[in-house]
Amino acid sequence: MAQAESHAVQLEGIRFAYPGADRPLLEDLDLTLARGELAAVLGPSGVGKSTLLNLVAGLAVPEVGRVTVLGTEVTALDESAAARWRRAHLGFVFQQFHLLPYLTVAENVALPLALQGERWEDEGVRSFLGRLGLAEQADAYPRHLSGGQAQRTAIARALIHRPPVLLADELTGNLDEETAVAVMDLLVEAVEELCTTTLVVTHAPEVAARVHTRYRLAHHRLHREP
Template sequence: MTEVLSAENLGMTVSSPEGDLEILKDINLRLESGESCALMGPSGAGKTTLLALLAGLDHPTEGRVVLCGQDLSRLDEDGRARLRGQHLGFVFQSFHLVESLTAIENVMLPLELNGGRGARKAADEALGRVGLSERRRHYPRHLSGGERQRVAIARAFVTRPQVLMADEPTGNLDADTGLRVGDILFEMNEQAGATLLLATHDHKLAGRCDRICRMNGGRL
């Protein structure tokens, strides 16, 4: 198996009025191609911060992250953005759709930012795979929460990423909708053969992963 993501002695400390606040300490994690891993732990344990560091959205104060063979600490902001665009998909709890774009335009967006051809055809196919072909021209405000998250999943997979990260992907959904969204997430991930790392409070969702890593107090 090929290692696609690793964190080595990762730490994150931020300044606060009360002094330095240690959010993450001595995190070591390795994920191989095609593996699925759930991060579980109470609110404030550091799950979202860890995902942000692993995706290169923020800088650790200690340690390093290697994503698809690239040491993120050796890349500038543009370099990290290119790496994400080429190899990483991300699904957020709050969907993060562009409200002024239709469903298909939201899914096309990462392909267009990467300069890829055939964006509309690929986005149309991705929406079909999440069962939203008939809603392709609807704006996010006209979609239910579950439909919005399915658009977000289609957008995350449309670039065929090697790594998919999901931060509480069912957190804003009711139980039945969350179950359906979870089914779609794992089905598409299996088809794509991507490495999946998700942060969740949902024990059923976590139980579908190859392994579960538990976080508490900034430690893994």
């Protein structure tokens, strides 16, 4: 365990297959991320990039192998313990946003703080939204947002509680170039100031160009790119 604790994220000998599949999606996969590392995973659709994020988050369980994050063996947690651990340690940007329709933008963003029992100030949440160009949407409901606004809301929600690990599925997928650059500026700032270890799945050149490490997922494994 001491060796695992020197890393923020460590996947060892992972094998994962969906029920009924002829062969595993991931096999003999390894990944090690240092604390504060900003890494990207590239590859075509269907190779298992989103599944990889779910494994790190404890949302999927491998058939074989071990996932250790911040010294906790995620694969050993039951469902309830994994949920508590995620709330305390992870920020997650899902490809489909998963915003709660009955909460305003500001309330959606503040949700991670509320779930942890933290006191939060509306002014602070609105200031954070302003950094992502969402000041005017703070009181709007998700159904009134454009795709790009919903994406930025999801990103704000993932970062508001200053998580030590951030996972993002197509972080800038619905953003125009200018907003995507602003989001990457915020992400790099979080990595540098908070030592946030970040793993993103992306096809976007503005994301891939600014990460520390790039991996390509192919033939069931990760391959580090120059």
